[in-house]
Amino acid sequence: MTKSLASRVNTLSPSTTLAITAKAKEMKESGIDVIGLGAGEPDYNTPANIIEAAYTSMKEGKTKYTPAGGLPALKDAIIQKLQKDQGLDYSRKEIMIGIGAKHVLYTLFQVILNPDDEVIIPSPYWVSYPEQVKLAGGVPVHIEGTAAALFKVTAQQIRDAVTSKTKAVIINSPGNPTGMIYSKEELQQIADACQDKDIWIISDEIYEKLVYDGAKHVSVAQLSDDAKKRTLLINGVSKSHSMTGWRIGYIAGDAEVVNAMTDLASHSTSNPTTTSQYATIEAYNGPQDAVETMRKAFESRLEQVYPQLSAIPGFNVIKPQGAFYLLPDVSEAVKNTGFANVDDFAAALLTTANVAVIPGSGFGSPDTIRLSYATSIELLEEAIRRIHAFVEANWKE
Structure with missing residues (x-):
């Protein structure tokens, strides 16, 4: 052996x-x-009302399997959140809930990448992006966001990095580890480049609620119909609601991609933790103080x-x-x-x-x-x- x-x-x-x-x-x-x-x-x-909602759900016997892609009620809460915060309209079939945003990203790469497909990753980058791309058989292609450019990359850098094998570019705003935010104008230029090159935009927005000094978070999916169609929006409650250990994240985007991710999850994780899903419903529907x-x-x-x-x-x-x-x-x-x-x-x-x-x-x-x-x-x-x-x-x- x-x-x-x-x-x-x-x-x-x-x-x-x-x-x-x-x-x-x-x-x-x-x-x-x-x-x-x-x-x-x-x-x-984690805020007390969220903890209490989780406890209540357990006492009510809500401790069984859920659909692989998440509770319909949680999908509805996410849909309402995206409409309220970004003015974005999604349906349940365009939402998949996973075991934290990291798991959602991992599953995404597994379903969109074939061997040697390339993903453009601006640096500095979150440590797991290139590793997850490699695990899916893909090739990370790094482009540098310099200090002079406030650690952000330009649309022209993305255009120059695209090859016949490029499948997607990752945009993380606000970013880890930099804390930098792409402006609406910068995102529009990036969206235009991705439309011209016909590649996915993977928009990691996990830090969206943590912005300072009057800065504004803008989702690239807000910018146009085409930007929304090609954006695979990743988010969750880990950072915004201090729920890192609850492990709930989600994707909003193309229904075919989301369906494939849900099918894959059904064979790998069965479903996100039931109690955590009920907690997240309260996180989004309850007070935001x-x-x-x-x-x-x-x-x-x-x-x-x-x-x-x-x-x-x-x-x-x-x-x-x-x-x-x-x-x-x-x-x-x-x-x-x-x-x-x-x-x-x-x-x-x-x-x-x-x-x-x-x-x-x-x-x-x-x-x-x-x-x-x-x-x-x-x-x-x-x-x-x-x-x-x-x-x-x-x-x-």
């Missing part, structure tokens, strides 16, 4: 985020005072810690417009503290200063580190103080 693994998994890169988080957790459990800034989840608990409370808290933290982080020698920081991450370019600090690269710098920061950050190499941005401000302001300020002291103690000029 052969014991070799399937070739598809041999192409995978381990998650940098999870590796750093695991190391920080191990240090904490051994009694070390580690401050973790790697978290990709809000530090708020907690969403705004959390958004304001993140905005306040950003306003406080951005100047402090910018004051660290060798740190060049662009102020984000959304999400809850900062992505400073630390190449100057790395050079002047004698480390070979950002990964080594981040490792030393963890073991010496007891601060966990994520090296940008995992996001296709090797000169940066990602810090999450989804933690208390007291811990954030202490972490930045430690980072500042670490850099100054190791500065060699």
